[in-house]
Amino acid sequence: MVTRLLTFSFKFFFKIVGFLFAITVSGVLFDKITVLTGALSVGIGLGLQNVINNFVSGIILIFEKPFNIGDYIELANKKGKVLDISIRSSKMLTPQASRVIIPNGDLLSGRLVNYTQKNSSLKNELIFKVNIETDLELLKKLINEVVDQADEIIKTAPRQILFNAITIDSVELKVLVCISSVLC
Structure with missing residues (x-):
């Protein structure tokens, strides 16, 4: 060599x-x-300005590690799971199963949100809109049973069932849970 x-x-x-x-x-x-x-x-x-920018940004990403492979990130209104980090670009898988190639220069210069850097879980919210006459205690019990059966939801993490909105004919509940897997 x-x-x-x-x-x-x-x-x-x-x-x-x-x-x-x-x-x-x-x-x-x-x-x-x-x-x-x-x-x-x-x-x-x-x-060569962009090529050099992406190359230097790739080196910075490798040493600083603002995110790792498998982390769930958001950049420029695109969210997804990091598949690969290379010298010139990084690859991300969106929830719609699209593979997105992001130049490393954009990762360093843009507003990057890493949802899973510190935690291996992610908070997720589920919205339920039901008729105003629904028995809410029964609904809460059913929601808890379904949440307990879901494999992706962390059972030991606290969950919340909140009133999100009330209208003349409906009630909207927001359920906050922690999930272990962001993408399938």
Whole structure:
């Protein structure tokens, strides 16, 4: 690996020296070459700006670890489970089973929310809208039974059943539970 790098470096160096020597012998003035080289450098620099930004951001992500593979994150109104973190981009799986490739520069410069960095669980809310004449105590009992049977819901975490809204003909309940798995 080191031998190939040294060989490539020497070949590149001698090609540049040979090119400059050929230009000198041909009589082309160096000031014109300098202007051309400067213009090309600016163009290449502007063209590679995003690539370099994503590369450096990837290195920062690898060392800082604001999120890990398997975490549930949100960026620019997109939520999902992190599938992969590479040098140039990261991949996320949305709840709709879409794979989203996010440039690492966007991850560092955007507003990133990590829902599972500190916890292995995520709070989820369920909304139930029922007729105003429904027996609410019976409904709460049924909700608790269903929640107890669901595999994804953490049984030891506290749950809440709250009144969310009341209208003339309906009652809306909000159930807050902790789930262990964000995506299937």
